[in-house]
Amino acid sequence: MPLLQIRALTHLFGGLRAVYDFNLDLEEGELVGLIGPNGAGKTTIFNLVTGAYKPTEGQVQLNGDDLVGLRPHQITARGIARTFQTIRLWNKLTVLDNICIARASRIRYSLPDSILHGRRYREEERQIKDQAIELLAVFGLEQQTQELATNLPYGAQRRVEIARALATEPRVLLLDEPAAGMNPGEIEELLALIQQIRQDFGLTIWIIEHQMRVIMNICERIKVIDFGETIAEGTPIEIQNNPKVIEAYLGEEAF
Amino acid sequence: MRKEKTKTMRKFYLPLAVLLLFVVIIGGSWLRILNEYWQLVLLFMGINIILTVSLNLINGYMGEFSCGHAGFMAVGAYVTGILTVWLFAEDKVFGPPVLPAAWAIPLFPVALIAGAVAASLVGLLVAIPSFRTRGDYLAIITLAVNYIVKSAIENMEVIGGPRGFVGMKRVMNNMADVLDVPWLLIWTFIGIIVTILIIRNFTSSTLGKGVEAIREDEIAAELMSVNTRRVKVIAFMLSCGLAGLAGGLFAHWPGGYVNPGTFTILKSTEVMVMVYLGGMGSISGSIISAVGFTLLLELLRPLGVFKWVVIPLLLVVMMLLRPTGILGNRELTDVFPRLRAIFGSEEESYAPASD
Numbered sequence: 001m002p003l004l005q006i007r008a009l010t011h012l013f014g015g016l017r018a019v020y021d022f023n024l025d026l027e028e029g030e031l032v033g034l035i036g037p038n039g040a041g042k043t044t045i046f047n048l049v050t051g052a053y054k055p056t057e058g059q060v061q062l063n064g065d066d067l068v069g070l071r072p073h074q075i076t077a078r079g080i081a082r083t084f085q086t087i088r089l090w091n092k093l094t095v096l097d098n099i100c101i102a103r104a105s106r107i108r109y110s111l112p113d114s115i116l117h118g119r120r121y122r123e124e125e126r127q128i129k130d131q132a133i134e135l136l137a138v139f140g141l142e143q144q145t146q147e148l149a150t151n152l153p154y155g156a157q158r159r160v161e162i163a164r165a166l167a168t169e170p171r172v173l174l175l176d177e178p179a180a181g182m183n184p185g186e187i188e189e190l191l192a193l194i195q196q197i198r199q200d201f202g203l204t205i206w207i208i209e210h211q212m213r214v215i216m217n218i219c220e221r222i223k224v225i226d227f228g229e230t231i232a233e234g235t236p237i238e239i240q241n242n243p244k245v246i247e248a249y250l251g252e253e254a255f
Numbered sequence: 256m257r258k259e260k261t262k263t264m265r266k267f268y269l270p271l272a273v274l275l276l277f278v279v280i281i282g283g284s285w286l287r288i289l290n291e292y293w294q295l296v297l298l299f300m301g302i303n304i305i306l307t308v309s310l311n312l313i314n315g316y317m318g319e320f321s322c323g324h325a326g327f328m329a330v331g332a333y334v335t336g337i338l339t340v341w342l343f344a345e346d347k348v349f350g351p352p353v354l355p356a357a358w359a360i361p362l363f364p365v366a367l368i369a370g371a372v373a374a375s376l377v378g379l380l381v382a383i384p385s386f387r388t389r390g391d392y393l394a395i396i397t398l399a400v401n402y403i404v405k406s407a408i409e410n411m412e413v414i415g416g417p418r419g420f421v422g423m424k425r426v427m428n429n430m431a432d433v434l435d436v437p438w439l440l441i442w443t444f445i446g447i448i449v450t451i452l453i454i455r456n457f458t459s460s461t462l463g464k465g466v467e468a469i470r471e472d473e474i475a476a477e478l479m480s481v482n483t484r485r486v487k488v489i490a491f492m493l494s495c496g497l498a499g500l501a502g503g504l505f506a507h508w509p510g511g512y513v514n515p516g517t518f519t520i521l522k523s524t525e526v527m528v529m530v531y532l533g534g535m536g537s538i539s540g541s542i543i544s545a546v547g548f549t550l551l552l553e554l555l556r557p558l559g560v561f562k563w564v565v566i567p568l569l570l571v572v573m574m575l576l577r578p579t580g581i582l583g584n585r586e587l588t589d590v591f592p593r594l595r596a597i598f599g600s601e602e603e604s605y606a607p608a609s610d
Contacts, residue, residue, distance in 0.1 A: 050478055076480040090471035092584070093464070100461045101468045105480035107461060111489060114460035115453050121460070128461055168480045 001064060003028045003204050004049075004080075004172050009058035011041075011048055011228075018044045020228045022058070026172065031198060031205045033219035035239075037248060041228040042208045043085055046174050050082050051075040062172070077105035081170035083161045085177045085208075091150035095141060095160055098149050099132035102167035132167060138200070139163045139193070155186050159193070166201060173197075175207040179214045187211060191218055216240070224248070268597055277444055284437040291509070294440060296553055298508060301443035302501045303545040305450045307529040308538055309497035314527065315535030315584070316458055317490050318470030319385060320394040323401030324498050324526045327374040329518035330404060331499025335370030336506035336513055337414060339363065340422035343429055348413060356429035363430070363442065367503040374499020375492040377404065382491035386484055389473070401523055408515040419514025423507045443504050450497050455538055457493065466490050467536070528570060534580030539587035544580070 002025035009022040019041045026032055034042050047053045049060055051072040060067040067075050081102075090098050107128075113121040136142050139159045144152060149160060158178060165173055178194070179187050191214060198205055209215045215222060216236045224232040224239060226248040232239060239245055280297060283289040289297070306324060313321045341349040343359040354362070377400070384396045409417045430438050457463035465486040468476035477483045506513045525548075533544030551569070555562040577583075588595040 052474065052478060071482075071484075072477045073480045073482045076478060082478065084475070088472050088475040090468045090475065092471055093467055097464055097467075101464050101476070101481060102479045103461065104465055104482065109462075111462070114462045115456050117456050117460075125461060164479060 002026055003063055004206075005059070005061040006049065007059040007061075009045065009048055009060065010056050011044055011053060012056045017228050019048065019055075019225075022225070022228075022230060024223065026204055026206060028171075028204055029202070031194075031207070031218055031220055033215040033222040034206065034208045034225070035210070035215055035222060036225040040225045042225065043176055044228075045225075046082055046176055046208065049075075050080055050174065073105060076168050076170070079169070079171035080174065081165035081168045081172075082174035083158075083165050083176055083178060085180065087154075087157050087161055089149040089157055089160055089164070092148060094146050095136065095149055095152065096129065096132055096145040098160055098164050099135060099167045100128050102164045103128050103132070103169075106169065135163050135167055136160075138197070154181060155189075158182070158190070162193070162197070166197065170203065172204045172206060175205065175209075177208055177210060179209055179211045187214060190214070194218060265597065273448065280444065281437055281441055284440055285435075294437065295509060296549065298440060298443055298504075300546055300549040301440070301447050302505050303526075303529060303549050304447050304542050305443075305497055305501040305504070306526045307533065307541040307545040308450050308454050309494045309501070310526050311530050311533070311536065311538065311541045312454055312458070312466070312490055312494045314530050315537070315541075316470065317466045317487070318535075320390060321381065321397040321491075321494075322394050322520070322523050322527055323381070323397035323399075323404075324495075325518040325520070325522035326397075326401035326404035327377060327495040327498035328502035328505065328522070329408060329513075329515065330374040330377050331370035331502030332506040332513045332518070333370075333408060333414060333420060333502075334373040334499070335366045335503030336420055336423050338366040338369055339426045339507070340420075342366070344422050344425040346422050346425075357433045359426055359430045360433060360438070363438070364445075367442065367446070367500055370503035370506075371496040371499040374502065375496030378491045378495025379488065381495070382488045385487050385491065398520065398523075401518075401520055405515045405518055408518075415514070417515060419512045419516075420506075421512045423513075424509070424511030427507055427509075427511075439504065439507050439509075446500050446504055450500070451538060451542075453493060453497065457489075462486070532570070532573060532580055534582035534584060536584035537580070537582040537586055540580055540582030540585075543582070543587075 004024070004026035006022060006024040009019055010017075011019040022045060024032075034045065036042050044053065048055045049067070051067065051070055051074070055068060058068070062078055062080060065078060067078065067080075070078075090101065093101070107124070109121045109124050133142060133145060136145055139162070141156065141159060141163065144156065149157065152160065162175070162178065175194070179190055182190060194205065194207075195218065197203060207215070207219065219236060222234065222236055222239045223230060224242075224245050231248055232242045232245045234242070280289070284294050284297075306328065310321065310324045313319050339359065340346050342353050342362065343356050344352055380400055381397050385393055388396065408414065414420045427439065458466060465476060465481040465483070468479075468481050469483055469486060473483060529544045529548050530541060532548065533540030533542070551566065552562070555565055558565060582590060
């Protein structure tokens with residue numbers, strides 16, 4: 001059984017068909033790309049899967065559990081985490097807090113514990129902080145834990161966002177244009193980082209990206225959508241040679 | 256060795272300072288060194304601290320705009336006042352006291368808690384629309400709640416309607432007859448400490464930091480595993496409950512009455528002014544501004560009505576000079592690191608576990 005199964009996902013914004021009959025089977029450990037021209041509905045699909053929007057029709061299942069109708073934090077707790085196209089860190093909070101808060105759904109202490117600060121609370125908080133610092137070290141951010149998120153350079157903010165997503169302990173990681181605004185050097189680092197966390201955390205990754213060198217380099221399978229509909233699916237080589245894709249999307253870049 | 260010792264000693268500096276303040280204020284009032292006027296000022300100061308620190312949770316930490324805090328204060332004031340009068344005092348409406356007057360001493364805090372719980376339940380009224388609305392619209396809703404509470408009280412003849420509710424003075428006198436100590440100041444002092452501890456501890460926990468995540472980016476908070484509805488309900492209920500506690504204390508002020516006219520939008524505005532003056536998201540800022548604002552009101556009393564010309568003017572100047580309030584969103588210990596060295600607890604100065 002696939003880890004993430006999406007069936008006939010459809011979303012209408014009033015009369016606008018943003019996503020139509022989208023299907024996907026994401027097997028455990030896969031790295032799959034989602035591409036398409038601007039406004040094709042890629043981010044909308046992520047929003048539907050993570051519960052930010054409620055689909056008009058269709059099914060999303062993680063490991064056999066139905067996700068449609070759950071609230072976003074419940075879906076995150078079940079194992080889907082994401083990053084955002086434009087960075088959405090909690091700017092006026094420290095990097096450390098940004099990571100710790102993402103563990104909210106793993107907190108076992110109760111509300112009275114959070115006010116009385118008993119032994120159990122202190123142990124768990126220390127554990128949360130230690131884990132967060134460990135995670136930040138993986139991203140080379142251990143020196144910046146007490147820095148406000150807004151004060152970090154752009155590339156570091158991108159990394160904090162990925163670290164924050166990992167702090168939720170996901171099984172599936174959705175990356176929404178992680179390379180946006182990065183220079184070629186930073187992109188190389190990002191690719192290495194994605195490969196590394198995929199190995200270390202046993203992740204299944206689903207990535208939206210405009211930069212062809214990212215998508216063609218790391219994805220095993222690519223899905224192409226245009227105007228909310230799937231127009232092609234296959235390996236990077238197949239996609240590059242698919243006339244429909246070239247017409248809809250790559251054509252502009254190829255010539 | 257020695258360093259360890261000073262570190263454990265330090266843990267007691269802040270509680271000791273608080274204890275000293277308690278002894279000075281309560282002792283001074285008990286020995287009548289502080290006259291009745293100053294006792295009253297201290298009482299209002301304390302009540303304002305509780306109101307300001309509690310409202311800061313919503314308007315400062317969470318970044319919402321609740322402007323009906325006086326409504327929740329009213330609920331606490333009436334529920335606590337009615338309870339103590341019904342239980343411990345002779346009253347026209349409620350008849351003879353249900354319990355012997357001496358029981359008022361141990362049961363007074365129970366009545367305060369009952370008022371706080373009632374106010375926090377009304378706080379749910381605000382929490383629920385806050386799931387869907389933010390900013391201006393939520394401000395209008397909280398304003399409406401303030402009016403609803405006030406009008407509801409005005410239309411309940413049993414508890415005095417617009418004329419107000421009396422009888423709390425008899426309760427306080429009964430307590431003083433058993434043991435003559437400044438009971439109300441004692442409970443206000445304890446109320447302040449409880450309020451500060453609740454807000455400080457909650458906002459420093461990972462669960463409570465969800466409140467700040469909501470302020471910074473609510474959608475990201477919900478998507479990154481913060482149960483925003485639960486956090487909002489908790490924050491509103493805590494904040495409104497503590498406003499109810501302040502109300503319960505206020506109901507027993509030496510004047511001996513409460514009337515709905517006290518809990519208008521003006522009172523709510525006053526609390527908001529103290530929050531913004533002290534700095535959003537700063538507990539020490541709230542305390543400083545509540546103390547300062549209460550004193551300012553008293554200092555300018557000779558000016559009569561002109562007080563309300565001078566105070567807003569001072570506020571305008573203040574906001575021009577320091578738009579983020581006295582302390583911004585920092586605490587006193589951030590501004591004066593030396594204070595942290597003296598009073599700082601281990602929790603705040605977190606360092607990653609080495610070796």
